[in-house]
Amino acid sequence: MTFDWTTFALQLVNVLVLLAILRHFLFRPVAAIIAKRRAETQAALDAANTARAEAEAATARAHTEAEASAAARAGVLEKAEADAEEQRRKLLSSAHAEAERIIAEGRAALTRDEAAATARRMAQLRDLAAAVATRALAAQPAGPQGYADRLAATLRAMTDSERAALLKGGNLQLVSPDDLPAATLKAAQDALSNYGATAQLTQDPDLIAGLELRSDSGVLRNSLAHDLDQISSAMQDDRASA
Template sequence: MTFDWTSFAFQLINVLILLAILHHFLFRPVAEVITRRQATTDAALKAAEDAKAEAEAARAKADAEAKANADARQQVLAKARTDAEERRQGLLDKARQDAARIVADGETALDHRSADAQAQALDRARDLAETIARRALAAQPSGPLGYAERLTRSLAGMGHAERDALLKGDGLRLVAPSALDDDALKAAQAALAPYGASPQVDIDPALIAGLELRSANGVIRNSLAHDLDTIAEAMRDERAA
């Protein structure tokens, strides 16, 4: 058997031509497609990494803001507690001053009596003043927010007709002894919101402490001054009996 070099040469040329054709029409386009897809994949991965980094940064910022808000809330609550204690101490000081005034008035009125009678009357006046102040302060809420809560309970406990008459009366007013801070005002407005009432806010220092609702058809008594009057009247009735 002889080897045909001519046929082998033709076959080799055909293979080379086929490889050139495949390289031009198949291998190179496929390589370009793979390169483009690789670039697209790399871009998608980079975008995903960027999005993840942004999400982590946003979460860290949100955590920081939440912590800052929590710290601010704790500061507000601490200030509210301090303010409430200061107001309560102020009420106690005023009650003591009123007791001292009652004692002083009693001393003046008793000048014409004997020393023993004056001492007894003075002791009774002092006991009465201290008892009135102690009972009144024991029943008082802690600050304007406490009076707003007591006003809410008073409204809820009224009969429907009585409450409507009060809230729909002319000159409906929310009366406080001094200007209300934002928290107390919001609490009072929240108490009245279910009934559709939005009274104007007035100042009456005679209340000493409290938050009353007044109109031409009635009033919700909710103050230290009213409690002092009520307790004093009850004690006078007890002594008379």
């Protein structure tokens, strides 16, 4: 077998031409397509990475905002609670102050009413005392002799049994605040002698004004103090019935 260099050269040329054709029409476009796909894939990966990074950033921002919102909400709630507590405290303080003011005004009004009532009572007592004193003084006899005359008149006005019980009760005494003039003492003893009685003269400084007849069985009141008591009781009864 012989080797044909011409044929070999032609075939080599054909191979080279074929390779050139394939390179130009096949390898380059395929390489370009592969490069393009690779670039697109890389771009997609980059975009995915970017999106993932943005998502993670968004998630982090969301967490941060949620935490900030929770903190803000907690702060708002705390402030609202603090404001409510402060408002409650102010209301309680205002209510206590108002209650104390009302109580103070009530006490002041009560004090004024009590003072006014006391003043009215004192005025009434002064009026009553003045009226009693006026009536009592107007009814008083003129001096010791007048009391002796009124004693005799009272003895005459008594019933026999009342007079006998007084005069025969034992330890009969004529009582005056101080010494009696002789004429007055004689008039009193004469009034007693009309009923067969005699009395011993005694003094009682507390009597102030008057001439009373006392025995172990009773007292014939005949004094300024007795008149004051009688007039005061009568006036008080009149006021109560009115």
